[in-house]
Amino acid sequence: MTVERDGYPPVEMGLHAVQREGPLVHVAIRGHTSLAEMQAIVRVYEAALDESGYLLILLDMTDAGGLNTPARKYVTDFVKAHTEEIAAAVYGASFSLRITLELISRSVRALSRRTIEVTFHASEVECRRYLAAQVPRLRAQR
DSSP states (O other): OEEEETTEEEEEOTTOEEEEETTEEEEEEEEEEOHHHHHHHHHHHHHHHHHHSSEEEEEEEEEEEEEOHHHHHHHHHHHHHTGGGEEEEEESOOHHHHHHHHHHHHHHHHHHSOOOOEEEESSHHHHHHHHHHHHHHHHHTO
């Protein structure tokens, strides 16, 4: 799958789908995520963050598999470096994926004494509503 956004070249993501909507990056994880795939996803996160000053991550985990250790560490390091500038909402996550995401959040909190709040929702609509409510806070912190 590729990512397309005016002014940005497409980014190869394997099976995953990524769509940029200004500061919002909607990622549909399909199957397992390798380090190379996570690096490509984080590049899209970085572009949105650089352009807007904050990042809204919308994750569709309905068809997600596992996240290998190097990929998990890579995204954790990114989040740790940008905790004040990110809001994240997830839908479709299995119990084990919720635990993995919570562990990432806790490790960031333990290492940097800050973390982003990862919230879990029943639908994409609920996620978008939550993320829209975070924009004033994120803009104020810039």
